[in-house]
Amino acid sequence: MNFLLVLEWLIKGFVWALVLLGGFAYLTLYERKALARIQSRVGPNRAGPWGILQPIADAVKLVFKEELTPAKADKLIFTLAPVITVVPAVVITAVVPWGPSLDIFGYHLNLYIADINVGVLYIMSIASIAVYGIVLAGWSSNNKYAMLGGLRSSAQMISYEIALGLSFVSAILLAGSMRMLDIVSAQGGYWLHVIPKWFVVLQPVGTAIFLIATLAEVNRAPFDMPEAEQELTAGYHTEYSGMKFALLFMAEYTKMIAISAIGATLFFGGFNGPFVEKFPWLGPIYIFIKIILLLFGMIWVRATFPRIRYDRLMAFGWKVLLPLSLALVFITAVGIILAQQQPHLIFFVPLASLLAAGVAVAMIDRTLRRKDYARR
Amino acid sequence: MRVVEPVIELGRGLWTTLRMMFDKPVTIQYPEQKKPVKARFRGRHTLKRYENGLEKCIGCALCAAACPADAIFVESSENTDQARFSPGDRFASTYEINMLRCIFCGFCEDACPTEAIVLGDQYELSFTDRSQAIYPKKMLIEPVGAGASPTPQETQPGLYTRSVPEMRDPQD
Numbered sequence: 001m002n003f004l005l006v007l008e009w010l011i012k013g014f015v016w017a018l019v020l021l022g023g024f025a026y027l028t029l030y031e032r033k034a035l036a037r038i039q040s041r042v043g044p045n046r047a048g049p050w051g052i053l054q055p056i057a058d059a060v061k062l063v064f065k066e067e068l069t070p071a072k073a074d075k076l077i078f079t080l081a082p083v084i085t086v087v088p089a090v091v092i093t094a095v096v097p098w099g100p101s102l103d104i105f106g107y108h109l110n111l112y113i114a115d116i117n118v119g120v121l122y123i124m125s126i127a128s129i130a131v132y133g134i135v136l137a138g139w140s141s142n143n144k145y146a147m148l149g150g151l152r153s154s155a156q157m158i159s160y161e162i163a164l165g166l167s168f169v170s171a172i173l174l175a176g177s178m179r180m181l182d183i184v185s186a187q188g189g190y191w192l193h194v195i196p197k198w199f200v201v202l203q204p205v206g207t208a209i210f211l212i213a214t215l216a217e218v219n220r221a222p223f224d225m226p227e228a229e230q231e232l233t234a235g236y237h238t239e240y241s242g243m244k245f246a247l248l249f250m251a252e253y254t255k256m257i258a259i260s261a262i263g264a265t266l267f268f269g270g271f272n273g274p275f276v277e278k279f280p281w282l283g284p285i286y287i288f289i290k291i292i293l294l295l296f297g298m299i300w301v302r303a304t305f306p307r308i309r310y311d312r313l314m315a316f317g318w319k320v321l322l323p324l325s326l327a328l329v330f331i332t333a334v335g336i337i338l339a340q341q342q343p344h345l346i347f348f349v350p351l352a353s354l355l356a357a358g359v360a361v362a363m364i365d366r367t368l369r370r371k372d373y374a375r376r
Numbered sequence: 377m378r379v380v381e382p383v384i385e386l387g388r389g390l391w392t393t394l395r396m397m398f399d400k401p402v403t404i405q406y407p408e409q410k411k412p413v414k415a416r417f418r419g420r421h422t423l424k425r426y427e428n429g430l431e432k433c434i435g436c437a438l439c440a441a442a443c444p445a446d447a448i449f450v451e452s453s454e455n456t457d458q459a460r461f462s463p464g465d466r467f468a469s470t471y472e473i474n475m476l477r478c479i480f481c482g483f484c485e486d487a488c489p490t491e492a493i494v495l496g497d498q499y500e501l502s503f504t505d506r507s508q509a510i511y512p513k514k515m516l517i518e519p520v521g522a523g524a525s526p527t528p529q530e531t532q533p534g535l536y537t538r539s540v541p542e543m544r545d546p547q548d
Contacts, residue, residue, distance in 0.1 A: 034397075036401075037396075037397045037401070038393050038394075038396050038397050039396070040396060040399050040400075040401050040402050041401055041402070041403050042401045042403040042405075300390065300393060300394065301390070303393050304389050304390050304392075304393040305386075305389065358379040358380075361378075361379050361382050361383060362378065362379045364382070365378045365379075365381075365382050
């Protein structure tokens, strides 16, 4: 533990935090622009060329706004809740590698902050902490809308965390390790020189479950139940204003980036891409492009699908996603054992999981149609 | 047993929104780019003049009487042949419209016997002070056209005795 190493960690942590915070600001602009284009609008274009100074204008506005604290709010927890929400959102990406090792000026630089051997477990545990922030924010506001929003969000996040964790398990099983670097290197290489060995090919249904569960996990539409404007005004952040509101907002968008980075690492090959072995500096560019595409997916889904009713949301989480992801874990385990006999049998995994997903879709369809019939 | 159709339906929804991304935006960049108003748009009032520059308004205050919002105030004075503002005996020496009260119903247009007041196409009516909301006559009146002389004019006696012109059928 020499001084240079500590300095390296500090600089990397600082840079990554800056990337996340700046990325949060520009994610809001990206989302507004993309939503606007989908709705045949132009989007923000007044502050600076193409509106690129819009996040700065927003930040200045929020900083100068009055901060209100409700009279009967629990002041300490009311102040602490945004902090508890933001910190996990920022530190969660510490284990995500954004590139292989790089040699610059004779110094060996690892392009990741921490390479802990239980990286996926770390992500799961940190992600769960964020629920506390939201529940406490809702409870300490002394407001029924905030309270209901907080309760809904805790129920929703805990329910979908199970499906999320089980979709992680299939990636862990396929890589045989919980270390993020091992998971990324297991996805290197190609089949038939064209199809990348990403886990999205081996486990498409697991990836789909991951993407659905992350939408619920970061409270995005169509699962934005905790902040359903029509019924709960703004949900858990009804009473928040000024910089405290900005922190809650920041946590939400930082979590979007974090979860996209995790998804890119676990299922979309992380920093793998053409020529990354020869030029390691391509790694961060590849993972950046993958994160941008996954974020666009989230915005796209928000622009397309209406909010799901609360009981349907819980039923979907517990009665569909949980059994399906348990089945996927089983299928993946069987596929890995088969692959030990005959390597090509690894393709049992995608085929069997697509079959399982087909059964799930048919069951949902049957249930919904039965309800339709009963209503008539 | 429908397996593929529900997934295709989700995909169709996504495709619809994605396709819209490549549509031309319908936004009009307002201060730089303005849409022309419709032919019968009711914007800010204008007080019209005759071709020779005399004001059409004769200060009868029928517009003020017709106004449901009580936004118009008219005070009239006597015309003389030395200082003539409008045909006939009288002209509007004060003509004020309170734009905060005005509801742009156009009843003043209908009430006017000389077609002096017309609701125009001007709709940018912002002000920073309540007193600025009261538009006086010099803001409302049309500028003097080419070849016409401004009011008050010195006119021949006995020429402008009729205050209300002979009306023709409306052209538009």
